[in-house]
Amino acid sequence: MAANFFSANPSTKKLGKEKERVVDPNLQPWVEKYRPKTIDDVSSQEHIVAVLEKTLNSTNLPHMLFYGPPGTGKTSTILALSRQLFGPDNFRTRVLELNASDERGISIVREKIKNFARQTPRAQTVASDGKTYPCPPYKIIILDEADSMTQDAQGALRRIMETYARITRFCLVCNYVTRIIEPLASRCSKFRFRPLDSSSTTTRLQYIAATEQVAVTPPVISTLISTSSGDLRRAITYLQSAARLSAASIPPTEITARDIQEIAGVVPDSVINGFARTLGIDVPAGVDESGDVEMADAPNGSLRGFELVQEKVKALMREGYSASQILTQFHDLVILHPTLNARQKSNCALIMAEADKALCDGADEELWILEVALRVNKAVA
Template sequence: MSDYEDGMDVDAPVDLEDNAVTFSSKQSSGKRSAANLPVEAEDTLPWVEKYRPDTLDDVSGHQDIIATINRFVETNRLPHLLLYGPPGTGKTSTVLALARRIYGAQNMRQMVLELNASDDRGIDVVREQIKTFASTRQIFSSAPEAGGAKSMATYKLIILDEADAMTSTAQMALRRIMEKYTANTRFCIIANYTHKLSPALLSRCTRFRFSPLKEADIRVLVDRVVEEETVNITAEATEALTKLSKGDMRRALNVLQACHASSTPLHIKGQPIPKESDIIRDKITTTTIYECIASPEPADISLIVDTLLKTSDVSSCLSLLNTLKANKGLALADIIASIAEELTKLETPAQTMVTWMDGLA
């Protein structure tokens, strides 16, 4: 049996009056208030979780996808969903916000089964846990919609995060369950790569691709976190952070939190703990961001490119590369990728550019 059913054969009644979906009063803030954590516990949360959106309207970017999913819910015609794309683009946040909209924070426990990459999702899990959860129906459900339509709140929701890590045997068993229990269960499958999923699963889902977020979308949330957490950061460092995140919101927030923590002075043993407002933190600069990500700084890359273009002495270029690797702990692959990006900014004949890129590759 699933953890959400507490060993019971039937689900507990879902208290939905007139199909109204209720939300906690704190959800409008956009923070993860559904956990009802005390202030001390919430302050220790990773910022990725603390600022995870509670509603679909709070999800950054992909407004066309959000509008389509909202329409599915409003018309009670939610199909099986497949959300795929690179990490940190809002796939899991979108599904959790969708579940919160349909069931409300109080009813998610008995109506939603979530399995992620840390769970065992072999054939036994599909046959036992997923099948058992999908096969049980609600005895008490909300009143039907006008015209006898079934409310979305009466369906169960199974979220399979990182589904591309499932074994092929488990995927084959899952497709039959999706067909058999469509009357009372909906599946939300989340994956990074669709080529690792079986064609049978793909054909049973409505697919949405989550592309890397735009820098403007990442900047909006980063600026909000900087303001609410009183992060001492320069405008140039914020710009570098949004650029280096490469469309990954999770990476941007993790790097920002790491830099914020490193800028906080250590507490001296035996001294009284200062108030948050009295702590003087170091300024987070562009150098701080690049060092945290272990990425070469633009000034270093410009120096390498200028050396390559102005001299035919290969040994001096190699010496410069080795110095950067030794002093800053940079990876050669990152340096070469940055050099290639810098070279593409130059105005050169196409054939010359092809020769350069081929040599770097």
């Protein structure tokens, strides 16, 4: 897909542009449909937006390095900035976007990137859609996931950045800035994108839900935020999946927090809470604890101690939950528990760390979840 941003044939480029404009919005993924059109629409990155606004006004863009966690708006920001600089008509002739994780070799740098960088554009002010765009006399090359590029490719890119700096600006987008070689990073203005705060994410999700006429409750929004861990792109994807799941029923069903957790692949809170209570950890019952997994048929109260814990673990494994995911969520519950003391929490953390190492080495999931359960039960007693 990235290769479509550069074509040697202008007529082919125009035909492709006309075809791409005819897109049914109902068929678009919401992450694309609601991608920011201008840098003012970027959520929760006020400092970066303020700096880029000044850069946009002067049209004097430096080489840039955007880094931060996934889903925080890095690619959306540079695409929005490029559209504001060049306008929709010149965007594809002035901007080359490559996903460096797929095209990371030195041959791509020497051929595709160098060929695009060496072409000299002309300065012009263009009007489109009733707006005027400055269209400065340079092009922009966007390298997404640049931290996946090889060391040799980064070295070759450094030389190209120096040679064609007058007519081409580079924007490197990555998650881990430490994987960018220092000679390359030193030539760029660095912009750190922070994970989105809850209020900004809530506002954006509520706006999308209202626009798409999807009824969501505050617990659903809260679950979207907690399961996405500051990744707005992931939260929007979960919301769209839940909306489609809801609309598949006649009449449409209500979207619940448990639906979001199932879509996200995490273990429902009610299941983790029930597991914790079985081990003797006091967890208040939530508003919806009906989804707790059921153990094998047994007379009420006939299971005690080891048998009770063993049956609970078997019930968890029968549901197909990932042992690593159970450990992750159970760890958070224990560490944030208000009544367990520091010694109990540290002992539980050591137990779960040992289990995590064993699972990474390929140990049996059910046996290690049982091991964790019995030792945590003893540690909190």
